[in-house]
Amino acid sequence: MLFHSSLRKELSRSFGATLVVLVTIVMTMMLIRTLGLASKGSVNPQEVFLVMAYTVLGYMPTILSLSLFIAIVGTLSRMYRDSEMVIWFSSGRGLADFVEPLFRFAWPVLILIAVMALVGWPWANSQTMGMRQQYEQRSDIERVTPGEFRESSGRMRVFFIDKDTPDGATATNVFIWAIERGLQITTSARSGRIEDVGPNRFLMLSNGQRLERPLLPTSGLKISEFKTYGTRAGGSSDATANTTPPRARTTLSLLRDRSTAALGELGWRIGMLLAAINFVLLALTVSSVNPRVGRSGNLLFALFAFVIYYNLLNLGQSWISSGRYGMGTFMLLLHGGVFLIAVAWLGLRNNNWARRSKPGRLIAGGLATPQPSKIDPTT
Template identity: 50%
Template sequence: MLFDSSLRADLARSFGATLVVILTIVLTMFLIRTLGQAAVGRVSPQDVVLLLGYTALGHLPTMLALSLFVSVVATLGRMYRDSEMTIWFASGVGLSRFVRPVLRTSWPVLLVIGALALFVWPWVNQRANDLKDRFERRSDLSRVAPGQFQTSSDGKRVFFIDRDSEDGRTGRNVFILSTAPNAESVTSAKTGRIELDGEDRFLVLDRGQRNEENRESGEMTLSRFESYRILVGERVLSRVDELPPRATPSVDLLRKPTPRNLGELTWRLGLLLGAANLLLLAIPLSAANPRRASNWNLLFALLTFVVYYNAINLSQAWVAAGRLDMGAALALFHGGAFLLAVALLWWREQGNRRFFMRRTAAA
């Protein structure tokens, strides 16, 4: 049918253009944030692109849902402004008739949103946590870039090396400032290297000296050494068995129905249900007056999107805190949004029918 095919084509074009714009904006924001984390030493500079990909993939369900929502509102809003909707209404096509082509166009995207939220989201978070954990657990000496001061992971030492070797395990002209509750020491050495002893990592310094000051007595001690060994307080990487809920697979969340796990599962299911409800909400929210050139309906629709997704986060918090069961939270937030969408759709359709009945009676 001409109605279905033309509307689906317009929706597909609008969805593609909207998704490209939203991806560009969001990826730029995530790139700036990831570069900032790398600049302060929270993530490895070599992992910036990989972390950016994981972050974008994890937030892709929200971007897809927003793109769908905006494309429906923008497409139907344009039809209102161009008086196409008036023609369809005059031809006997009600507003509820637009639900079928919208859903037929959007159901593949809804399946992708569900798969990303339930299966890809925990995998992405697990991989990102592994990268950050590996970076945080590396040796203190490996944190140091040549010619730069760097603080150790526990904040008690400051390192500086003039240059390092090709393997990154040996540094030359090493400087270490160590701070303790009652003492402060400055250690310098010609070379330094990392050695493993069981699960502990040691920094071995060769040919240097150590200046130590007792803060209570003010006594200063100077000592020279040919070899000096320091426990840098790091351990060899080990796999973390206890994953946070956001990095736990959905099946494991069901197997361990703790409040936090159920809250996370509520959030994942809420992404899919929210995307479907927003499609229904977009149809009545797209109504616009063709005599006005403003886009207030689009701004109001975006405000609705923000409020709805904040409600999804609120449902997760309430379930995690034990204030609501998962089923009750899904029924309250998403069932209520579905009823609101149906009520708005009915109200808009009844308003259109009364308008055309008055016009017919007047003629």
């Protein structure tokens, strides 16, 4: 039908343009954030773009929901502004007749939102956390760049090396400044190499000197020379088994776990799909143009409604995780309440458009029906 095809075609153009703009904005923000983490040593500088890509992929459910919401609001507002809605209403179409073409357009996007929220979000988070943990578990000597002073992982030592081997296990002209047991220790050696001793990793220094100075001036210096000296280099030869946070766990593992943290994360993932469905109905109800407000008045109101709904969704995750509310109760109150409000609002607007005025003229007190004229028989 012309009604369905013309609406879906314009929605497709608007959705595509909005998605490109939002993805570009988010990628720029994530690039700045990831570069900041790389400068602090939390992310490998060589993996900046990979971390940024995983982060943007994790935010795709929110980006898709917002793009769908803006596309519907923008398209319908343009139709109101250009009087196209008046033509459809005059031809017998009500506002409720727009629900079917909107959902016929939105169902592939809704499926993609569900897949990204249930599968893509935890996978992207697990990949990002894996790269960050692997980078943070490096030994201190592996953090050092030849010719540069670098801090250790605990920020209690400073390393400097002149040259290193291609495998990064051996270095020459090693300098270490550290604070240990109330002492300021300066160690220098001609060479050093990495050795694994049990689960720990040590830096073995050769042919060097060690200077110990107390932080408080209570005693003098202590200088010692050594042929071989070992100091812990930080990190471990084996990755430390850490508890995986709920946001990086698969949806199936969350379903098996009945803890409040798992339920909070599961409620957020399912809530993203329910929120996207409600956003389609809300976009239909809030789309209108008031000449006194301006063209962007309803769009600002729609974005304000989106921000409130999305923040309530995130707030509900923390409430469920803390045990303040149950997952079913909160989802019923939030998503069910928004759905009822959207349906009731849609019904009100649809009935207003379907109402037909009775013949008559409008006066100050209301509608007056015309009265038959009286004829004076004497004239």
